[in-house]
Amino acid sequence: EAGVTQFPSHSVIEKGQTVTLRCDPISGHDNLYWYRRVMGKEIKFLLHFVKESKQDESGMPNNRFLAERTGGTYSTLKVQPAELEDSGVYFCASSQRAGDLTDTQYFGPGTRLTVL
Amino acid sequence: AQSVTQLGSHVSVSEGALVLLRCNYSSSVPPYLFWYVQYPNQGLQLLLKYTSAATLVKGINGFEAEFKKSETSFHLTKPSAHMSDAAEYFCAVSVLTGFQKLVFGTGTRLLVSP
Numbered sequence: 001e002a003g004v005t006q007f008p009s010h011s012v013i014e015k016g017q018t019v020t021l022r023c024d025p026i027s028g029h030d031n032l033y034w035y036r037r038v039m040g041k042e043i044k045f046l047l048h049f050v051k052e053s054k055q056d057e058s059g060m061p062n063n064r065f066l067a068e069r070t071g072g073t074y075s076t077l078k079v080q081p082a083e084l085e086d087s088g089v090y091f092c093a094s095s096q097r098a099g100d101l102t103d104t105q106y107f108g109p110g111t112r113l114t115v116l
Numbered sequence: 117a118q119s120v121t122q123l124g125s126h127v128s129v130s131e132g133a134l135v136l137l138r139c140n141y142s143s144s145v146p147p148y149l150f151w152y153v154q155y156p157n158q159g160l161q162l163l164l165k166y167t168s169a170a171t172l173v174k175g176i177n178g179f180e181a182e183f184k185k186s187e188t189s190f191h192l193t194k195p196s197a198h199m200s201d202a203a204e205y206f207c208a209v210s211v212l213t214g215f216q217k218l219v220f221g222t223g224t225r226l227l228v229s230p
Binding site for chain 2: 003004031040042044045048050091095099101102103108110
């Protein structure tokens with residue numbers, strides 16, 4: 001069974017440019033999460049999809065971030081325009097049971113975003 | 117609100133020595149707690165989780181953690197470190213809302229020397 005995959009693994013962009021990150025969850029997982037780790041700090045929740053619906057986007061930093069999950073399969077996270085403080089590692093995770101607080105979230109390897 | 121604190125951003129041990137990584141939680145109700153490990157260039161992998169069953173939880177690769185309510189702790193241990201244990205370890209708590217959301221500690225990097 002394939003795990004969670006993310007693309008690209010690294011992205012280096014200039015301030016003001018646009019970047020789109022992609023996440024492919026484990027097949028059959030209805031729940032998809034985005035997290036971010038800024039250097040030296042904790043991994044922080046960004047948002048949660050159940051199928052194609054945004055269940056919780058309370059962690060999104062501002063309206064420069066837009067996440068989509070069309071068709072309830074893969075998800076994209078777009079940052080437009082990118083700012084210096086957006087640099088960090090963006091993790092995607094997926095799980096099977098949305099309402100189960102003990103369920104295991106399976107994480108991808110992350111996308112390292114550097115904004116210059 | 118639930119939170120976790122990991123003491124020590126770096127822990128160094130010798131191969132064969134005891135590994136102890138500390139995690140303390142804050143929660144007004146019994147929490148669900150997780151330990152994840154991240155090896156270089158890989159995603160986070162679940163080591164073990166506490167779900168209010170047994171207080172001593174055994175995980176993969178010889179790791180275990182004990183939930184201690186009186187100390188609000190969930191420390192991760194392994195009797196004998198191996199070189200392959202060198203990685204970053206994250207403690208996390210599941211926020212007690214309708215849907216799962218993890219709150220992580222700042223992580224502890226384990227260094228293992230020969």
